[in-house]
Each structure stands twice: as structure tokens, then as C-alpha cells.
Amino acid sequence: QVQVVESGGGVVRPGESLRLSCAVSGSGVGLYAMSWHRQSPGKRRELVARILCGGDTRYADFVKGRFTISRDGANKMGYLHMDNLTSEDTAVYFCNADVVVSRPVVCGEGFEEDYWGQGTQVTVSA
DSSP, X not given: OOEEEEEOOEEEOTTOXXXXXXXXXXXXXXXXXXXXXXXXXXXXXXXXXXXXXXXOEEEXXXXXXXXXXXXXXXXXXXXXXXXXXXXXXXXXXXXXXXXXXSSOOOTTSOOSEEEEOOOXXXXXXX
């Protein structure tokens, strides 16, 4: 069974930083790609950042230059480093992991399925 668990959320002041972590676990599971999404009350879930299998990254315009996505494929971990946070960044942040099962991760060969974590709350408030 694949599990995706986020951590690192909390309450910070405007201008401060946070680093979110995403841990993927499961027997025979490999991490192919990962993305971070967020959802504020009354709003749709939106893509924040994505890191592709080969390491290329994509960012939503509203976080470019402030957030950095990274991953440690060997340990099936992903990270979202967030700088210069504002109240607009207040949301529940979700990790979505694209995984392969029972075979090596080979970029270009795709993945089996994607899994969501339960989310971690980030609150930016003075």
C-alpha cells in the first residue's frame, strides 16, 4: 500500500519561510515525479509546483522566485521550500506523488498511479 505524508506546515509571519516535506512509502514503490498543490477555503485546489522525473521543475506564476521544489528520489522524499510568504499563501498544501511499482524508475517510461497526501496547513498571519 502506498502512503504519502506531508509535514512541515505551521503558522508563520509574513516574509518568513517554511519548508514542507513529503514522504512516500510502500513496498516496491519508486518515486517518478511529484507536485505540490494547495487549497484555500472556498477555492479550488491549485497547482503550486511540479518536479518531473528528470528533475525539471515547473511553478505557478504566483510562487515563481519564492518557492523551490526539490526531491530525493532514492529516499522517496519531496520538499517545497517557501520564502517570503504572504497571507495569500495561507492554505492546506497537498503532495501528489507519481509512482512506479515493482520496477525501476526510468524517465520516459511513465508511472503506474498517483497518490495524494492528507495535506498540511500553512498559515501566514501577522
